[in-house]
Amino acid sequence: MKRNLPLLATGAILLVLFGAAAVAYDGFLSSRVIVNLFADNAFLGIAAVGMTLVIFAGGIDLSVGAVIGFTSIFTATLITGRGLHPAAVWPMAIGLGAVLGALMGTLVHVYRLPAFLITLAGMFLARGMGFWLNTESVGISHRWYDALANFDLAIGDAVHVPAAALLLLGVVLVGYVVGHHTRFGRTLLAIGGNEQSALLMGLPVGPAKIAVYTLNGACAALAGIVATVYTSSGNASMGIGLELDAIAVVVIGGTLLTGGRGHVAGTLLGVLIFGTIQAAILFDGRLSSWWMRIVVGALLLTFILLQRIFVRRKS
């Protein structure tokens, strides 16, 4: 019960925010708006699930936004420019993301370098490589892309769930199982709680740390692919600043940034809170987009202070 307190708080805030928006704006409380909360934030959510696992282990990855940008332009260049099939390009893109993640994880673990600095270098590297491929946006038209864009799962007559939303739910489910119901997930939490103790307990600290950065790289690349489907194009400037949103969403979801405690499901709630604020600002029409940043900042502050109180009381 107590373990789930942050999760409950996040859920309550989501309900309050959504309720307030539903009262304030006509038509906000509709299945379309709710489905779009998932679909529009699918790539943020997928990246945030990977980030959650990294943060479980007390790490951080600043490169996810840049990896999304790189994957986006990489995919578009190969499909449109070289005429390759998406079925061949997607695994390559995910593989590249995983390799970059593995490299960063190795540097962080083997050479005991600060994750913050190494993933910063990864961010510069991925962003620069993306722009090196193409500084312009590249459109994608392919049968598979059209099919994905038109695909939706009808639940009853009114609700149509698009592919991106389904994929987000799938990734959250996988992340939940990996994070909370596998040995790997428990190892990550143990590392985040106290790396020294985890090592003394005989847990595979090194392999787990490298694996989680690898997994996160793959997640970011997958998010990049979802972004190409969402926009039917690739753009190297995709996902600028997204790493901050992802970290914010994870924290709002009740995961401790010091590691050792957290919820993958909370991250999904965080993404929905983020999406609700964005949708409300869009619905209002008078509020400018910068309120988004201010509100997210205020929410971050609230949650961090709450976590602080929560942790202090426990110790």
Added chain:
Amino acid sequence: MKRHSSLLWLAVGLILLVAYNLVGNPAFLKISVQDGHLYGVPIDILTQGSRTMLLALGMTLVIATGGVDLSVGSVVAIAGAVCALLLNSGTSLVVTLAAAVGVGALAGGVNGTLVARLGIQPIVATLILMVAGRGIAQLICGGQVIIIDRKSFEFLANGFVAGLPVAPLVVGGLYGLTHLFLRRTAVGLFVEAVGDNETASRFAGLAAARVKILAYVFCGVCAGLTGVLTAANIRAADANRAGENAELDAIFAVVVGGTALTGGRFSILGTFLGALLIQTLAATMYFRGVPPAVAPVPKALLILAVSLLQSEKLRTWIASHWRRKEGAV
């Protein structure tokens, strides 16, 4: 000993970079006098690099206390927005400068309180202002780029005094003052003590929390002044672009300069050289025709190289390898 070795590496790197430039462009180091003031690539590097240098100066102290300040880029944007707001409503330059510095100090105070009094991780505590700060700057600017038409303001970034560029003079002066203040008084020692071992320094009777807060306030003031220089340089407040990724360059300059991210010993001179290296690298890429968008790649490689050089593990490995070879001979 170790302190000097990292400075030495930095100087070697800088000399190599300049030598590389001299091969392709023999006039790289040439300084001439035009229209009564100095002119040339080194002057450009100092003038354009002065902003990163100033940010890195404040960041040095924060990192020395074992923290980090991610919000400086957003504070740069806020300070620029405040300058535009005040100057365009007819406020005097002195009051405007004071306001920009005050905004910076306030931001630093908030960060410092969150870190030192509430015990929040520095990355997280300053992330809040990093996210919200840019929104606040956009709110002040109303989402637009505001042109600032005031000669005396632009002079701060692009002017010359007795033939010398103003911005590097101001920043150089601040470096000198900070160095004297930290090394001639005990404050520098306090900062290093808190960064090295906070608990121990508290037991030794140091007001560790106060030292930390002051470091963040100083960093905020530097960011506020950088905001002034940034806005003055382009004669406008741009809430979206001003100070974008500036925190990364500043942190990078500090780390390259030999101050470890874990806190403790710091080097003001190292930070200066680190910022100089970054700006020289930027100039190099400009002259070599590397598109600005691709410029992050060499920067990333430099960060990786420097981080690896500083890694204790790699150092020991190289040292043991070296010794084994010598023994064989």
